[in-house]
Amino acid sequence: MIVSASPPAARAASIEVRDLVVRYGTVTAVRGVSFSVAAGEHLTLLGPSGCGKTTTLRAIAGLEKPTAGEIRIDGAVMYDAASRTQVPPERRGLSMVFQSYAIWPHMTVFDNVAYGLRVRRERESDIAQRVGWALDLVQMGELAGRSASKLSGGQQQRVALARAFVFSPSVLLFDEPLSNLDAKLRAEMRVELKELQRQLGITSVYVTHDLEEALAISDRVIVMRDGIIEQIGTPAQIYDLPRNAFVADFVGSANLIRGRRRPELEQGGFVVLETQGGALIHGVAHGRSAGREAVFSARTVHLQLSRERPASAHNVWPARVRSRVFQGDFTQYHLDWDGRRLVLRCVTSEPVAEGTDCFLSVDPRHCVLLEE
Amino acid sequence: MERTERARSWRPGPRLVSVLVGGAAALLVLYPIAYLIQASLSVGDPQSRPPDAYGLDNYTGLGRYAHIFGNTLLVAATATVLAIVLGFGMAWILSRTNVPGRAAFEQLMAMPYYVTPLMGALAWALIAAPQSGFVNQLWRALGGEGHILDVNTPWGIAWVMALFEGAVAFVMIGAVMKSMDPALEEASQVLGAGRMRTMLRITLPLVLPGVLGAAVFVFAEMLGSFSAALVLGLPSRFYVVTTAMYQLVSQYPPRFPQAAAMGVSLFAVMFVMVYIYRRIISRGTYVTITGKAFRPRAMDVGRLRWILFGVCLGYLSIAVVLPVLTLLYASVQRLATAFPRAGNFTLSNYVTALSLDAVRSALWNSLLLGCATAGVGVVLMGFLSWIIYRSRLPGAGFIEYVVMFPQAVPRLVFAFGMLWAWLVFPIPIYGTLWLLLIAYLTVFMPLGIRTISGVMLQIDRTLEESAQMCGASWGYRLRTVTMPLLRPGLIAAALLLFIASVRELGASILLMGPKAKVITPAIVESWFSTSSELTAAMALLQTLAVALALAFLFAVARRALRPVGE
Numbered sequence: 001m002i003v004s005a006s007p008p009a010a011r012a013a014s015i016e017v018r019d020l021v022v023r024y025g026t027v028t029a030v031r032g033v034s035f036s037v038a039a040g041e042h043l044t045l046l047g048p049s050g051c052g053k054t055t056t057l058r059a060i061a062g063l064e065k066p067t068a069g070e071i072r073i074d075g076a077v078m079y080d081a082a083s084r085t086q087v088p089p090e091r092r093g094l095s096m097v098f099q100s101y102a103i104w105p106h107m108t109v110f111d112n113v114a115y116g117l118r119v120r121r122e123r124e125s126d127i128a129q130r131v132g133w134a135l136d137l138v139q140m141g142e143l144a145g146r147s148a149s150k151l152s153g154g155q156q157q158r159v160a161l162a163r164a165f166v167f168s169p170s171v172l173l174f175d176e177p178l179s180n181l182d183a184k185l186r187a188e189m190r191v192e193l194k195e196l197q198r199q200l201g202i203t204s205v206y207v208t209h210d211l212e213e214a215l216a217i218s219d220r221v222i223v224m225r226d227g228i229i230e231q232i233g234t235p236a237q238i239y240d241l242p243r244n245a246f247v248a249d250f251v252g253s254a255n256l257i258r259g260r261r262r263p264e265l266e267q268g269g270f271v272v273l274e275t276q277g278g279a280l281i282h283g284v285a286h287g288r289s290a291g292r293e294a295v296f297s298a299r300t301v302h303l304q305l306s307r308e309r310p311a312s313a314h315n316v317w318p319a320r321v322r323s324r325v326f327q328g329d330f331t332q333y334h335l336d337w338d339g340r341r342l343v344l345r346c347v348t349s350e351p352v353a354e355g356t357d358c359f360l361s362v363d364p365r366h367c368v369l370l371e372e
Numbered sequence: 373m374e375r376t377e378r379a380r381s382w383r384p385g386p387r388l389v390s391v392l393v394g395g396a397a398a399l400l401v402l403y404p405i406a407y408l409i410q411a412s413l414s415v416g417d418p419q420s421r422p423p424d425a426y427g428l429d430n431y432t433g434l435g436r437y438a439h440i441f442g443n444t445l446l447v448a449a450t451a452t453v454l455a456i457v458l459g460f461g462m463a464w465i466l467s468r469t470n471v472p473g474r475a476a477f478e479q480l481m482a483m484p485y486y487v488t489p490l491m492g493a494l495a496w497a498l499i500a501a502p503q504s505g506f507v508n509q510l511w512r513a514l515g516g517e518g519h520i521l522d523v524n525t526p527w528g529i530a531w532v533m534a535l536f537e538g539a540v541a542f543v544m545i546g547a548v549m550k551s552m553d554p555a556l557e558e559a560s561q562v563l564g565a566g567r568m569r570t571m572l573r574i575t576l577p578l579v580l581p582g583v584l585g586a587a588v589f590v591f592a593e594m595l596g597s598f599s600a601a602l603v604l605g606l607p608s609r610f611y612v613v614t615t616a617m618y619q620l621v622s623q624y625p626p627r628f629p630q631a632a633a634m635g636v637s638l639f640a641v642m643f644v645m646v647y648i649y650r651r652i653i654s655r656g657t658y659v660t661i662t663g664k665a666f667r668p669r670a671m672d673v674g675r676l677r678w679i680l681f682g683v684c685l686g687y688l689s690i691a692v693v694l695p696v697l698t699l700l701y702a703s704v705q706r707l708a709t710a711f712p713r714a715g716n717f718t719l720s721n722y723v724t725a726l727s728l729d730a731v732r733s734a735l736w737n738s739l740l741l742g743c744a745t746a747g748v749g750v751v752l753m754g755f756l757s758w759i760i761y762r763s764r765l766p767g768a769g770f771i772e773y774v775v776m777f778p779q780a781v782p783r784l785v786f787a788f789g790m791l792w793a794w795l796v797f798p799i800p801i802y803g804t805l806w807l808l809l810i811a812y813l814t815v816f817m818p819l820g821i822r823t824i825s826g827v828m829l830q831i832d833r834t835l836e837e838s839a840q841m842c843g844a845s846w847g848y849r850l851r852t853v854t855m856p857l858l859r860p861g862l863i864a865a866a867l868l869l870f871i872a873s874v875r876e877l878g879a880s881i882l883l884m885g886p887k888a889k890v891i892t893p894a895i896v897e898s899w900f901s902t903s904s905e906l907t908a909a910m911a912l913l914q915t916l917a918v919a920l921a922l923a924f925l926f927a928v929a930r931r932a933l934r935p936v937g938e
Contacts, residue, residue: 063837089840102838106856115852116842163842173841 012039012203013074013093013170015060020069022055029055031227032069037171037205039074042197044206046214047224048250053207054175056224060205061096061173062089073171090119095169099176101160105149109140109159112148116167134166135159137196154185161193165200172197174206178213190216211251215239223247241286244371248297255303255342256370257281257296270314270364277338282314283367295370302366303344305333305352310361319360321352335360386846390759394771397756400814401777404789408639411792412632419625421796430633437616437634444612444638447526447533447601448594454534456587459541462687466542467549470670471680477688478546484539484691486918488875490892491911492532493603495695496523498702498904501607506698506710513711524608532600535691537593541586548582585652592645595638596782598878599892603899613638614784614878621788621882628792635785646780696912703908721909731894731910735917738874738891741805742921745812745873746866752813753820754862757828758854760821762836779818783878786815791882803885811879816872820865827861863929867922874918891917 015037022030030052037043045053058064060071062078065086071079073094078087095116104112113134117127135141138158143151151159157177164172178186178193194217197204208214214221215235223230223238223246231243242248245256259273259281266272270282273294283296310316319337331351333344337360344360352358412430414423434441465471466478500507500521508519522528556578560570598614605615613634620631673680702708705716725731759765760772778786790811794802801807835857839849855862874891881893891914899907 061841063840089837090843090845093843094841096838096841098834098838100832100834102832102834104835104839104853104857106859115839115844119843119848160838163838167842 011168011170012201014039015171015203015205016072017056017060018070020056020059020071021067022059022064023067029227030059033229035222035229035232037203040201040203042204042206042217042219044208044214044218044221045224046208046211046221048209051224052227053224057173057175057205057207061094062087062092093169094171094173095164095167096173096175097160097164097177099179101156103148103151103156103159107148108144109135109146109148109151110144112159113163113166115163120167130166134162138162153181154189157181157189161196165202169202172202172204174204176208179208179210193217223250241368242297242370245295245297248370253300253343254297255300257298258293261290261292261294271369275338279317279338281367282364283369284365285369288369288371290369295372296367297370298362298367300343300345302362303342304361305344305346306359306361307352309359312361314364315367316359316361319358321354321356321358324351324354386763387765390763390765393752393755394759394767397752397771397817398774400810401774401817404786404793407793408632408635408785408789411628412636414629418627418629421792430629431637433630434633434637440611440613440616443526443610444595447530447612448591450527450530451533451537451594452587452591454530455537455541455590456583458534458538458687459545459586460583462538462542462684463546463549465680465684467546468671469673469677469680471677471684473681477684480688481539481542483688484536487536487692487695488599489533489536489597490599490603490877490895491699491915492536492695493600494899494907494911495698496528496532497604498698498708498908499523500528504708509710524604524610526610529600529604532604533594533597537590538687538691541590544586544589545582548579552578581652585649588645588649588652592642592649595642595645598782598784602896606900614782617784617788618881631788635788639781639785642782643780699908699912702905703912705905708905721906722913724906725909725913730889734889734891734894735913737805737888739917739921741808741812741890742870742874744809745816746870748809749813749816749820749869750862750866753817753865754824754858757821757825761825761828775817775821778815783815783876784882787811787879787882803888805888807883808880808890811883812873812876815879816869819872820869823865823868824858824861827858831857867925870921870925871918874914
């Protein structure tokens with residue numbers, strides 16, 4: 001395999017979306033979304049199905065006609081409700097990888113990848129070189145002559161990828177590109193995709209409902225629900241400091257603990273809540289304000305289980321193991337605590353039996369105050 | 373920037389072209405309908421165009437023809453019941469039992485469709501006409517009196533039509549039976565219901581909407597059917613609506629307004645039937661929702677399977693083998709008779725048919741028209757399908773409604789509207805093949821669009837969208853992605869359009885001019901004015917020509933369908 005040189009100079013573009021609204025008849029899929037993507041940045045739209053993430057992506061692509069708002073790419077207006085501008089997708093200079101791959105079955109692998117270059121009337125010799133380069137990059141160089149209808153799912157996915165970046169688009173859009181692959185292949189492709197992204201340096205917008213994927217490949221993540229943005233931040237911010245209950249729950253599994261504020265006990269920068277059952281919890285506010293009642297989010301992996309009472313001063317309570325589920329990489333415990341159920345995940349060599357009384361503890365820095 | 377340069381070069385956009393094509397299609401359909409309605413409201417001098425007085429007298433006067441409407445209902449109802457029994461029986465046997473040769477039979481079930489109602493009618497007239505019919509000749513030779521079979525009756529017409537429509541019903545009901553998930557029945561049995569209870573409570577309710585849909589569809593087709601009623605009904609002066617209309621138009625002086633009123637009434641009834649059919653299809657068929665094809669478990673019917681085998685063989689023999697052999701037998705005789713005599717055999721009928729200029733030119737015209745209809749039709753209907761199902765242009769729904777309109781109008785009635793419409797058209801195309809081409813393109817629009825859109829709907833929309841994301845303009849996309857993927861559908865549509873055009877009677881018989889004849893009406897003319905032996909030869913020659921043309925087209929198609937790469 002010869003890795004051809006000369007990756008063409010990709011001119012990364014910035015994207016600006018302002019007050020985007022997309023309505024189909026009476027259904028509003030996207031209700032006023034604003035964000036921007038810097039040139040070369042990798043942004044992910046994350047959310048459950050029906051949250052409007054794919055619609056937002058397709059509006060950027062030009063495949064959906066929005067109802068209101070504005071979309072600019074590198075400052076040029078692509079859609080503007082006020083001036084009734086809608087640049088058709090083929091003139092936006094973007095590219096896209098589809099969830100279904102959309103590999104044309106009546107063409108060879110080579111012809112599929114060459115398509116965008118032929119549309120741009122490149123010389124055949126340049127096309128051959130560029131297609132070779134792209135196929136090598138996705139490790140499909142040897143299958144260039146194969147009929148596209150004879151590819152496996154993973155191979156189709158690689159061809160779709162090569163086809164999308166070969167003509168040096170200014171932005172790459174990904175619509176759940178890995179969701180049709182099996183779990184193992186998906187994990188592999190995630191890593192390859194990330195490497196490829198960094199190598200090409202193209203601005204990308206990525207849509208997924210898979211948390212791990214979003215955290216793995218993005219510079220920034222936007223969590224969406226019901227057509228609005230719930231939180232924008234780096235993967236670490238989203239994971240460590242979920243803004244509200246929805247994000248906390250959707251981004252990894254979290255225990256939500258509600259309680260009454262006890263300002264008189266607060267010291268050392270901690271916020272203290274008292275639950276209905278009387279347990280006191282110390283947590284961090286990160287500048288967020290709380291009313292008389294508030295909610296903490298504590299990730300299931302941050303809770304700790306021990307037979308002996310730990311030494312720390314705060315956030316140690318007795319609890320009882322109600323059930324235990326072995327899941328391979330970790331063990332999930334369901335605990336009776338404070339008159340309710342808590343979920344805890346840990347990697348232990350020494351499993352605690354069901355029905356055992358033990359101690360539950362959590363570092364106050366991992367109890368995050370949520371906005372309501 | 374490259375982007376803006378490309379934007380400046382002007383090409384016709386999808387919107388403009390779609391408006392033009394959609395508008396043209398709407399005009400093709402609605403223009404004749406408007407003239408038909410206008411004609412039906414004419415109460416002045418029946419020959420004057422446009423009418424000099426309007427009124428509803430033609431409709432109120434329809435009471436005089438009540439018996440004709442009664443005849444039509446009788447024939448249509450009888451044939452529908454018979455066709456549904458045949459179709460249901462065959463569908464059940466071939467999809468749910470272990471009858472021997474089931475796969476082969478399933479293929480062969482397409483054959484009755486190639487024996488047109490006209491061929492069937494000619495053959496059965498030879499077999500069972502009261503005087504000259506072969507069966508009745510045999511009966512008298514055995515010492516009988518008069519005749520035992522008479523095909524020149526409503527029952528005869530219904531019989532011939534049912535043999536043909538049985539294959540249509542089989543396809544429709546068979547599709548429903550095959551799309552039924554066998555797990556639904558198995559679940560019932562697992563939960564303790566016996567085979568009988570499962571049949572009554574699960575299978576029947578699931579299949580019933582499909583059967584009802586097929587019944588309504590066949591009934592509507594029967595109301596508008598023409599050729600068998602013409603060939604078998606005319607000798608005994610038994611008229612249905614279509615043949616009565618034809619009579620009113622072709623007699624002297626023609627009574628256009630009455631015929632138009634009759635046509636509009638028939639069209640109204642069929643419209644309701646098609647509406648009911650679509651309601652049943654869209655609401656009732658729970659089983660077709662998944663669209664998945666299952667191979668239901670075949671029931672072991674024991675020794676009964678040989679009886680069922682006989683049933684299948686019997687149907688195919690009566691619907692296909694018997695008519696074709698009869699025509700063949702008659703066509704090689706000087707005087708068609710049931711008893712073979714050495715001196716009676718001849719090939720002169722074929723020689724005559726092929727040497728008569730009228731027949732030769734009619735056959736040639738038909739093949740030419742068939743190719744033209746297929747060629748132009750595929751482009752036009754392919755584009756219409758794209759507008760309706762893919763373009764997302766405003767008005768696509770309206771275009772769909774309009775182009776499917778001819779489905780609800782008997783071709784004879786439609787041709788009648790065209791007769792009037794194109795007579796006043798400034799470009800003189802009346803009496804030429806051009807008018808027939810326009811007629812075929814109009815009346816077969818639903819056939820072509822349904823065939824093409826069936827394939828088009830299976831093409832994932834993202835295949836086109838990804839071409840768009842690669843920067844391809846709509847014309848480029850259409851050429852490089854949509855059209856090649858549609859090729860199987862386009863070829864199938866071309867074949868169907870070709871067959872349908874070459875065999876067309878109802879529209880052709882009204883619209884062909886004396887100097888531009890086509891073959892099917894020529895066969896009917898020959899039946900009533902020359903000999904039945906020559907007619908049989910002509911009918912077989914037509915079938916042979918269609919078969920040869922199809923074989924040629926198939927060969928071309930196979931090459932076109934070869935996959936890329938490897």
